[in-house]
Amino acid sequence: xSKDKADRLIVGALEVCSLPDLGIHNLEVRVDTGAKTSSLxxxxxxxxxxxxxxxxxxxxxxDAYHVEDLIACESxxxxxxxxxxxxxxxxxxxxxxxxxxxGERTWVIELTLTNRxxxxxxxxxxxxxxxxxxxxxPSQNFLLQSSD
Numbered sequence: 001x002s003k004d005k006a007d008r009l010i011v012g013a014l015e016v017c018s019l020p021d022l023g024i025h026n027l028e029v030r031v032d033t034g035a036k037t038s039s040l041x042x043x044x045x046x047x048x049x050x051x052x053x054x055x056x057x058x059x060x061x062x063d064a065y066h067v068e069d070l071i072a073c074e075s076x077x078x079x080x081x082x083x084x085x086x087x088x089x090x091x092x093x094x095x096x097x098x099x100x101x102x103g104e105r106t107w108v109i110e111l112t113l114t115n116r117x118x119x120x121x122x123x124x125x126x127x128x129x130x131x132x133x134x135x136x137x138p139s140q141n142f143l144l145q146s147s148d
Contacts, residue, residue, distance in 0.1 A: 017123070019040075024060065096113065
């Protein structure tokens with residue numbers, strides 16, 4: 001169901017979000033209308049079985065300036081997809097689904113887990129993750145206050 005444009009959040013090209021179910025708070029995210037999928041930088045990604053269902057475990061470094069800070073995460077595995085990255089290379093990625101808090105709104109997004117070590121931001125929010133919740137003003141940054 002699409003939201004009326006008046007009900008959408010206005011966000012900048014960079015914002016701060018939280019992924020509360022993963023224990024990730026105040027994470028800078030690059031909002032990218034040119035990307036279809038959303039992605040999260042993850043290290044040590046491992047698939048495992050829990051109660052007969054596939055899960056993934058992974059580590060993230062939420063602060064690029066303090067790489068010693070590490071959050072160990074686990075999530076049910078939603079899918080494995082072939083994703084074409086910005087450099088044109090296709091790779092198989094694990095896909096998870098998790099709530100995202102942006103400003104004062106929370107909605108569920110899909111995230112692909114990948115190596116974004118060469119990228120400036122650990123998370124990229126693509127069009128599918130925007131889910132008719134936001135409008136983007138690419139000339140601005142950090143328009144929302146974190147409520148976390």
